[in-house]
Amino acid sequence: MRIVVCVKHVPDATADRHFESDYTVDRVGVDGLLSELDEYAVEQALRLKEKAESPEDVTVTAVTVGPEKAADAVRKALQMGADAGVHVSDEAIAGSDAIATSLVLAAAVRKAAGGGVPDLVMCGMASTDGSMGVLPAMLAERLGVPQVTLASQVETQGDQVRIKRDGDTATEVIGARMPLVLSVTDQSGEARYPSFKGIMAAKKKPMQTYSLVDLDVSADQVGLSVAWSVVEGTEARPPRTAGEIVRDEDGSGATALTEFLAAKKFI
Template identity: 80%
Template sequence: MNILVLVKHVPDATADRHFESDGTVDRVGVDGLLSELDEYAVEQALQLTEKREGEEHTVTALTVGPEKAVDAVRKALQMGVDQGVHVSDEAIAGSDAVATSLVLAKAVEKLNADRAVDIVVCGLASTDGSMGVVPAMLAERLGWPQVTLASVVETQGDQVRIKRDGDTATEVIGATLPLVLSVTDQSGEARYPSFKGIMAAKKKPLETLTLADLGVEAGEVGLGAAWTEVVDTTARPPRSAGEIVKDENGSGATALAEFLAAKKFI
């Protein structure tokens, strides 16, 4: 089984994140890391191979982004992925979900031509954009079935069955390979890279591709081709000092209740 897992390098939520003047997120001047939700995708990709013990398998991590985005692939390699692919091209900067799905689809097609891809595994959403639509867009471009938002994944032969937890019910959905699969953060805790895995990752193959390698024109991607636009941004205001409710002569409970009522908390 050949599995392709999509990973994204996102700005660290604890870092000083900001937008560029053109409305795009600064991905160069801020520390980044593998999107936490994509770690669950890596975990499920690895579990799929472990559950089918005895079969030949390859797990490939694919990312699209600037030079630093390769760190997301390296983290996946450390977790146990076999090889990595990094699509990097200056023209991609500013791409929205539509253009990103195009680049990913072309990358999948290129990899599929060399060695048939059975499953593309994605996370629930990226922790920066939080769109969650790329798996569906990718499946549409590939003409593959999609089984998305999985909390449980099971396979048998060329069949994949998932459980999807909704607000009022749990759905069971199945499809035949090849397909696009996305998993939620309820699908299983992601493993930590071991020291052995970190050292082994340094020797694993890591390929870099450009738009030209994928047959994608620069005008089809980037900020100029985006269907969406960030019109304005406002910095989060600094946190104001809290109010202290003093307990004087046993009046603290009354003062606290009045404070909560004034703020419409009770």
Template identity: 60%
Template sequence: MNIVVCVKYVPDAQADRTFNASDNTTDRENVDGLLSELDEYAVEAALKIVEAGEGEVTVLTVGPDQAADAIKKALQMGAHKGVHVKDDAIHGSDAPATSLVLAEAIKKLTADSPADLVITGMASTDGTMGVVPAMLAERLGLPAVTYAAELTVDGGTATIRRDGDVSTQTIEATLPALVSVTDQINEPRYPSFKGIMAAKKKPVEQWSLADLGLDAAQVGLDASWTKVDSFAARPPRAQGTIVTDEGDGGEKLAAFLAERKFI
């Protein structure tokens, strides 16, 4: 089983995230970053499939120098090798451009050994769009089964369980296929000391746009379909209102909520 997992390096949600004033893109250099939490579930799902049989898990990311940390974490978890697509021209790419780079990287990566599965998280924790998996599947010509809360592979078939608000769906796809997974699918493992040490010897390739046969004009901020027009810092939290209950606390609370149209 040959599995490719797409992961993303994102700003830490606990840090003070902001945008670059020069072009309104997400500031990824002046804030701590990490492997997107939702992508850890994708890595874990791939590892479980391989450990149940045999095969190899390759982790693919697109991003600046720091994005190598996302690959490093996945290798420490147990992935076998990594590919980092890094090119200054990619800066500012939106979802369609990102899916293009990922698709060409996967084509190059699997030219000699086709992938049985491409696995992604349900969305990134910075953009939270959730559209890249479907776009990527379209570019690769693969069936897409998305938002998997459970994933099993039997022979040439991948089966997922997708949980909705009022129902559960069971969906099958013939391999090769692309699967996006939710945070309900598993509990990602913590890298062991053995895994951390082993990761240092695992191969990681770095590719540019030229290596993928892509022109810089196809990606980046200028080629993006969507852009951030403006941004503003979140205002400081206002001081709360203290209501003294003198037997009419309920009435005061109801009036407060009604005034703000909460009730």
């Protein structure tokens, strides 16, 4: 069984994040890391391999799209236990929206699978920077396979996949036949930490780097100039101001608090 996991290198939420002059996210001058939600997808792929009757016949390949630093996301997946990695890097991709990104990813997934469609393409439920959550559906459409999304539990038997999806009022059980695209939530199982053995082993695992030419994707199909959505302006978040202190020295604290909440229309 061939499993391809799509991973994304995102800016560290604790870093000083900012936009470029064209209002695209700065992904070069800020520290980044493997998106936490994608770690769950890597974890589930590794669990499926470990549970297989012949784990040696299951390959897990991590694929990412982004600048040079994005390769770190693939390296983290390799350290966790993935078998191989693919990094798509091309200056023309900068500023691409989800539609163009799905085009590049679909081509990379096919190339990673030897020109066909792998048995499973796994994704996180969303990226922690864009939080759109639409890429799995777009990827499934481009690959021409079904999608089962937002899985909190994943089981396989032969070429069948069954997931549990937790909603606000009910839990659904959905089944589909491979090949398919599968996305998982942060409730699917805690992602493992890379061991020292895994970190050392990752240095010897194969990782391919592709450009748009390698994927037979035209530069005219990607980038900010063809994006369907753009950021037209940004404004820095105002500094946090000191809060109002209510002193309850004469028993009037509750009244003052109620008046404050009412003025802010919280009650």
